[in-house]
Amino acid sequence: GAGVSQSPSNKVTEKGKDVELRCDPISGHTALYWYRQSLGQGLEFLIYFQGNSAPDKSGLPSDRFSAERTGGSVSTLTIQRTQQEDSAVYLCASRKRGVVSSGNTIYFGEGSWLTVV
Amino acid sequence: AQTVTQSQPEMSVQEAETVTLSCTYDTSESDYYLFWYKQPPSRQMILVIRQEAYKQQNATENRFSVNFQKAAKSFSLKISDSQLGDAAMYFCAFGTGGSEKLVFGKGTKLTVNP
Numbered sequence: 711g712a713g714v715s716q717s718p719s720n721k722v723t724e725k726g727k728d729v730e731l732r733c734d735p736i737s738g739h740t741a742l743y744w745y746r747q748s749l750g751q752g753l754e755f756l757i758y759f760q761g762n763s764a765p766d767k768s769g770l771p772s773d774r775f776s777a778e779r780t781g782g783s784v785s786t787l788t789i790q791r792t793q794q795e796d797s798a799v800y801l802c803a804s805r806k807r808g809v810v811s812s813g814n815t816i817y818f819g820e821g822s823w824l825t826v827v
Numbered sequence: 828a829q830t831v832t833q834s835q836p837e838m839s840v841q842e843a844e845t846v847t848l849s850c851t852y853d854t855s856e857s858d859y860y861l862f863w864y865k866q867p868p869s870r871q872m873i874l875v876i877r878q879e880a881y882k883q884q885n886a887t888e889n890r891f892s893v894n895f896q897k898a899a900k901s902f903s904l905k906i907s908d909s910q911l912g913d914a915a916m917y918f919c920a921f922g923t924g925g926s927e928k929l930v931f932g933k934g935t936k937l938t939v940n941p
Contacts, residue, residue, distance in 0.1 A: 753931040803872070818873075823870075
């Protein structure tokens with residue numbers, strides 16, 4: 711597609727429920743990122759995919775968080791047994807390839823706003 | 828670990844005036860890159876400007892320019908001739924050359940007054 715697409719745009723869920731957030735990166739982009747943005751905070755790195763592999767998942771805050779990517783394209787971030795502190799905007803981004811020094815720009819989606827009540 | 832600090836939670840500027848947003852960072856790396864991103868209410872992060880640490884010349888993009896002070900580890904963003912559409916959250920970000928991820932500051936909310 712033309713840009714990074716995320717769904718749902720907004721999600722309200724009850725504490726203890728599982729949620730899935732979807733990211734559809736720009737076609738041809740091999741690198742995919744998930745970031746979390748809590749209220750009043752900057753972006754917190756969660757996980758990075760190169761193709762279907764996740765070389766860096768160091769930012770996942772607990773084992774309730776997991777992510778996968780299939781076909782080198784769509785990625786799903788799953789949060790199990792949601793807690794109120796999981797409430798945040800979850801941003802997905804993609805890049806054509808390479809590391810920061812490659813010069814390729816990271817493109818962000820509009821995020822999924824998760825509220826846990 | 829690298830850190831990025833934006834000391835101004837909020838700033839305001841009159842339309843057509845100039846405003847400077849501050850950013851400092853901490854790193855022991857020599858190969859790194861600095862970025863300013865804009866986040867309007869739509870939530871989509873948009874790259875405003877990028878600076879390579881090895882370049883002495885400050886980056887410019889139309890009305891946007893940076894003041895990169897490597898020794899002081901400072902990277903400020905200057906917006907000239909501010910427009911109403913510049914109102915947004917602005918985030919400073921840092922990435923090392925061999926890394927895939929960026930580290931972000933907490934952001935500065937910019938208001939542009941007509």
